[in-house]
Amino acid sequence: MDSYRQARDIMQKFTIATQVSVGINSSAIQPHRYLWTDAFAVCNYLSLYRQSATPIFLQQALQLVSQVHQVLGQHRKDSAHNGWLSGLDDEQARLHPTLGGLRIGKALNERSKDDPINESLEWQQDGQYFHYLTKWMHALNCVSRDTGNAVYTQWAIELAKVAHRAFVYTPATGGTKRIYWKMSIDLSRPLVTSMGQHDPLDGLLTYLQLQTSSMEYPDISSEFRLDSEIADMLEICNGNSWVSHDTLGIGGLLNDAFKLLQLSDKHHLHNINLPDLLHDIEQSLHLFVSHNPLQLGVEHRLAFRELGLAIGLQTIKKMQQWLKQNPGRFSQQTLLDDLLTKLSIFEPIHTTIENFWLSPKHRTHNSWLEHEDINNVMLATTLLPDGFLQLS
Numbered sequence: 206m207d208s209y210r211q212a213r214d215i216m217q218k219f220t221i222a223t224q225v226s227v228g229i230n231s232s233a234i235q236p237h238r239y240l241w242t243d244a245f246a247v248c249n250y251l252s253l254y255r256q257s258a259t260p261i262f263l264q265q266a267l268q269l270v271s272q273v274h275q276v277l278g279q280h281r282k283d284s285a286h287n288g289w290l291s292g293l294d295d296e297q298a299r300l301h302p303t304l305g306g307l308r309i310g311k312a313l314n315e316r317s318k319d320d321p322i323n324e325s326l327e328w329q330q331d332g333q334y335f336h337y338l339t340k341w342m343h344a345l346n347c348v349s350r351d352t353g354n355a356v357y358t359q360w361a362i363e364l365a366k367v368a369h370r371a372f373v374y375t376p377a378t379g380g381t382k383r384i385y386w387k388m389s390i391d392l393s394r395p396l397v398t399s400m401g402q403h404d405p406l407d408g409l410l411t412y413l414q415l416q417t418s419s420m421e422y423p424d425i426s427s428e429f430r431l432d433s434e435i436a437d438m439l440e441i442c443n444g445n446s447w448v449s450h451d452t453l454g455i456g457g458l459l460n461d462a463f464k465l466l467q468l469s470d471k472h473h474l475h476n477i478n479l480p481d482l483l484h485d486i487e488q489s490l491h492l493f494v495s496h497n498p499l500q501l502g503v504e505h506r507l508a509f510r511e512l513g514l515a516i517g518l519q520t521i522k523k524m525q526q527w528l529k530q531n532p533g534r535f536s537q538q539t540l541l542d543d544l545l546t547k548l549s550i551f552e553p554i555h556t557t558i559e560n561f562w563l564s565p566k567h568r569t570h571n572s573w574l575e576h577e578d579i580n581n582v583m584l585a586t587t588l589l590p591d592g593f594l595q596l597s
Contacts, residue, residue, distance in 0.1 A: 209256055211563070212588040215581050216249050216265075223578060225269050238276040239310035242579040243269055244340035245593060249585045251351050252592030266348060270357070273341070274302035276310075280390065281331065283314055290391060303364035306333045306371065306392050307341060315390055322397070332396045333388045335404050338368045339411040343593075346418050350597065355422035362415050362429045367392070369408075369434045373441075382441055384408065402449060403457055409438035409477070410464045414596060417468060442477060447485040452498065453510040455489045459517030460594065462486060466527050467596045469534060480537055483544040490551045499557060503570045511558045512583040518555035519590050521548050559587050 220226060224236040225246075250266035253259070278298070280286040289298035290305025298304070311331040316322070345361035348354070371392035372385045384404045387397035401407075412431045419425045449455055462482050469479075493514070498506065525545050528538060535541055561567060562584055573580055586593050 208588040209253070212249065212585040213253055213257075215585040215588075216246070216253060219246060219578065219581050219585075220265060225265055225272065227272075235282065236272055236276065237310070238273050239578065240273065240277055240307055240334075240337045240341055241309075242582050243273050243310075244337070244344040245579075245582045245586050247344040248347050248593035249582060249589065250592075251347055252586075252589040254351065255592060256589070263351070266351075270345065270348060273307065274299075277307040278302045278305060281308070281314055284390070286391070301360070301363060303341075303345075303360045304367055306364065306367050306388075307338060308332070308390055309334055309337055315396065318394065327387075327397065330396075332390055333368075333371075333392060335368060335372045335384055335386070335388075336401055336407055338364060339404075339407050342411050342415060346415060347592065349418060349422070351592075355419075355424045358415060358418050358422060359425050359429060362419060362425070362431065365412055365415055365431060365434060369437070373434075373437055381443075382437055384441065402451075403447060403454055403461070405438055405441040405445065406447060406461055406477070407457065409435065409442055410461055410468065412438060413468050414464065439477075447482060448488045448492070449485075450489070450492050450496075451510075452493060453513035455486065455493060456513035456515070456517030458482070458486050458489065459514075459520045463520035463524055463527075463594060464596065466524055479535070480540050480544060483541065483548065487544065487547055490548070494551070494554075499554070499561070503567050504572050506572060507576070508562050508567075508573055508580040509576055509583045512562065512580070512587050515555045515558040515587045516583070516590050516593065518552050519587075520594060521545060521552050523594065525549070555587070559584075 223238070227236050247266050247269050250262045250269065254262035254266065278291075279289050289295070289302075290308070291298055291301065293301065293304065308331055311329055313326070313330045315331045316327070342361040342364055345357040345364075348357040349361075371388050373382055374385065375382050384400045385395040385397065386399050386401050386404075388395055412435050416431045416435065419429055447458055449458065462479065465477060465479055465482065499511070525542075528535070528541060528545070532538070562573075562580070567573060568580075
């Protein structure tokens with residue numbers, strides 16, 4: 206079965222299982238939404254639409270965007286609060302659905318101000334994650350890319366500004382700004398104060414993506430520029446090492462490197478050195494191979510984390526192709542070619558991961574079923590990655 210048909214079948218099951226086509230206003234059923242999963246799902250629908258030109262896939266992408274905003278842009282049903290997180294009335298909130306941020310979509314409500322942090326429980330409790338919000342910004346921008354409708358990018362920029370104000374802070378002791386890992390649903394207090402290793406780079410490149418896109422739409426006014434937010438992220442990124450032991454994180458770094466290439470003709474990113482980033486990725490992949498988690502039994506493996514790496518590994522060829530099509534764009538092109546050649550030895554890992562999780566017997570195990578929605582969606586992204594990876 207070809208990749209398109211496999212991805213289509215997976216996404217059709219996801220559509221039914223998570224009730225993407227259910228109209229919230231016409232049904233008492235409240236579809237369960239989860240921001241990370243849904244960001245990838247939107248891009249998958251766009252991939253299917255790009256390949257088939259079948260309108261239903263674009264319709265499903267837009268329906269999912271609407272559902273996410275109506276469910277995760279509002280307070281939980283088990284909360285003492287109600288209405289939109291932004292505090293706007295319904296009419297205004299529908300025009301600006303991201304102005305209060307978006308909930309993660311966890312099963313449990315967030316912990317109260319008086320509750321001590323329980324690290325294992327915190328993973329199941331709601332709130333807002335910066336790196337989930339950036340994924341949704343990216344998905345909204347991709348909708349603009351494929352529809353030509355600037356409003357989705359405007360919503361993404363509104364979300365970027367809200368998130369930046371809430372998550373980015375200067376420590377009480379002074380020094381470089383930092384980014385909270387997790388905020389409360391209403392963005393009034395940090396729930397986890399540590400900073401995700403790759404959040405600054407993710408934030409910087411997402412902001413640059415939105416800034417670039419906004420200039421292509423005359424309907425988006427200059428007030429939606431992200432200059433100060435980009436300056437903050439550049440400061441936080443300066444001098445950082447991106448080397449990671451985390452499977453999903455390595456995949457994210459590869460995605461970031463490809464995004465950096467695609468944005469390079471619009472921005473001069475002196476603080477983010479592409480050869481250094483590729484070198485950090487190479488070190489990270491050597492670390493991954495050295496402890497080889499793919500040799501573990503299925504019960505000890507998390508599919509969505511491995512599939513995140515599989516998606517990222519597909520950018521290596523794309524980066525090589527991009528450099529061939531844009532000769533002379535980088536003064537260090539020979540070095541970049543050499544680094545990508547070194548990275549290409551890791552590319553077959555993508556096929557190993559994909560084939561393992563395409564096996565029906567591995568998708569009946571509890572390790573898959575416990576995270577079935579996110580696993581299915583990211584497997585579909587691995588099969589059809591362009592809707593997620595390509596900026597144009």
